[in-house]
Amino acid sequence: MKSVINELEEKGRTAKAISRHMAYLSTEVKNKALTNIANDLIAKRDEILAANQIDQQEAEKADMTAAMLDRLLLTSERLESIAQDVLAVATLPDPVGEVFDMRTLPNGLLIGRKRVPLGVIGAIYESRPNVTIDISSLCLKSGNALILRGGKEAVNSNSALAKVVQGAATRAGMPNGAVQFIENTDRTLVAYMLTMSDIIDLIIPRGGAGLIKFIKEKAAMPVVAGGIGVCHTYVDESADLAKAVAIAYNAKVQRPTVCNALDTLLIHTNIAEAYLPLVATEWVKADVEMHCDKRALSILKSMPSLKLVPATGDDWGKEFLSLVAAVKIVRSLDEAIGHIEDYGSGHSEAIVAQDYSTAMRFLNEVDAACVYVNASTRFTDGSQFGLGAEVGISTQKMHARGPLGLKEMTSYKWLIFGSGHVRP
């Protein structure tokens, strides 16, 4: 173990030393690194997919759930989509060096803030190998050095992808070692990494609730945590029912294994009898299992071949990450907001409503990273939001909230230009 820890420290010190130079890289070099990554993802797809195949086979042997296998899977199409996201990041403005709030004070001091990289980012993540690329592209473009520590289940995929990033960055003229990859997946190494507060400026955890809790408790440095999405969609009595069906269907079915998928559907009592059979008819085609409260059960019980389960207390506030939805009938907007306040994780919450005041109250009063009117919560995503990609989705209020893009990977420093100024 000791030699592995030495290696980790060595990698950390290298990243720290390099991070000072990363702050001064030209936008051209950083963009070149990103286009190299995008090109190599396609050029080296056979190697990458072969590495992913090994992970897939191991995962099947280990009896992983379908949700986990899906998160792990790379395909040609997914690689192309990941490469597109990298190119999108390349087209975004470089956040580093931006000067803002610049002004002259009454005493003549010229003062403002200049955007700077955070330094060294530590990414600790599970399953999804695309995280290796998403985080790398955003960190390189924002001038941060990076230490990647992916999950055991994706180690072959992650290693292949990290090599792509490292090669692409070096070829573009970035200092060697800007992206460090920890091959060893021993969990004690994660614990040690969390003590390296003199080297790592920020830890980004991505994974299940267990990993995130562990990291928040143990990390000696700041953490931007999130990714746990207990997402509600509230269908108001004023809703356009066709839109409400399409939105609930999309939010639950389009990719059920991710954090912005619908978990609980809240329905206003006055339209429950009209709406619930419509959404149930669509959901059952996609094999969605509905965990219903009593009233919802009684509305649906006469419909054939639905997958209905009586809801228990555990269903409220649960992140299903699968084709399961909890369903609850509420008497009012206030009850819906109250339920979200009690059970939401502060990730993404939606209302479907045609009544203007109702929609605006929901927008104002629901306290979450992303609040939607008449749209699917599936849009909560850095790429969808126009940030190019995302390092993660923050459900905390400090530093940044929602998808973490380029700007969220930076800090600033105050610049003060005087001409001999002293404080009176």
Next chain:
Amino acid sequence: MKSVINELEEKGRTAKAISRHMAYLSTEVKNKALTNIANDLIAKRDEILAANQIDQQEAEKADMTAAMLDRLLLTSERLESIAQDVLAVATLPDPVGEVFDMRTLPNGLLIGRKRVPLGVIGAIYESRPNVTIDISSLCLKSGNALILRGGKEAVNSNSALAKVVQGAATRAGMPNGAVQFIENTDRTLVAYMLTMSDIIDLIIPRGGAGLIKFIKEKAAMPVVAGGIGVCHTYVDESADLAKAVAIAYNAKVQRPTVCNALDTLLIHTNIAEAYLPLVATEWVKADVEMHCDKRALSILKSMPSLKLVPATGDDWGKEFLSLVAAVKIVRSLDEAIGHIEDYGSGHSEAIVAQDYSTAMRFLNEVDAACVYVNASTRFTDGSQFGLGAEVGISTQKMHARGPLGLKEMTSYKWLIFGSGHVRP
């Protein structure tokens, strides 16, 4: 102890419940609360100064240092200055509700970010009773509820000031209980407060290095820490010597007990013989003790009546908080930057230089919250920076850096307006 913890929890729950309403207060009500505070600080000055007298007497009995007594002291003049800062906060724009980055995505979704309060701020601080007012005014204006826990040594002053705030806020129409004050100064109560992560959204520690280390280690919620200022002023060979004397004098002498005061003076070797006697002549008038490296000692040793001490390794990177300065001769800008990198606390760093490129390199390469050219580091202050006042000065890169004003006491949420949008 149990009943005190119950009381703390009760106060916390009240603040949490009220924090939801605080988000919707009109700017008018918030500004009225601030003008009430400013007026009451003057109207009730006798009570406040009498309470402060009790703390002063206790402190003298306890043999506190002059620096600590100074931090504790309230006077009519200081109250007036504090009241002015509160009024300055009232004139600042209300950050809450500001909408930014609003745009229409190619798919027609209208998306942007809206500024919201953080929720409940926990302030844990030592000595300086003005912190009670500074933090209260900024938190109230930014729509946050607040739990104040000041130091034992200032408990009478803080209690009197907290009563002023509470009365002023309620009279303005704010919900009762927006500002909670913890009278009990038992340290186990602080430890308990740091576990209340379901109630307190952010902890702001203000005090000595020991307090801040304790809080960073123990807090279950995010912390914005700072206030430890190991501040350097580098006098370059190109410096205007008169300005360099005035700046070093001001940075060390104007208020030596605070975090933005000069600790180490770095001097380029080529001007050391010309400059050092000039600054020593001024400093000795204010009774400054100089901890000098060998070269500086040899330059100054023939001057009469200076307070010279040979520097030891401990002097570099030390926050003196008193009329002591470390003095070191360096051979180059690089050595100065390297010394600051090794020993600075990332607070405030200054260069005095007439050479443009040298000044710009210092600005770019020194990694600190505030970097100055030709000005005293004493300006690092929310009020001086035009933020009205400050909740503290952050030396970390996450969330906010440098003086924490109104905007830094907020978060944002993403608002997404659709018309039936689903993700393809």
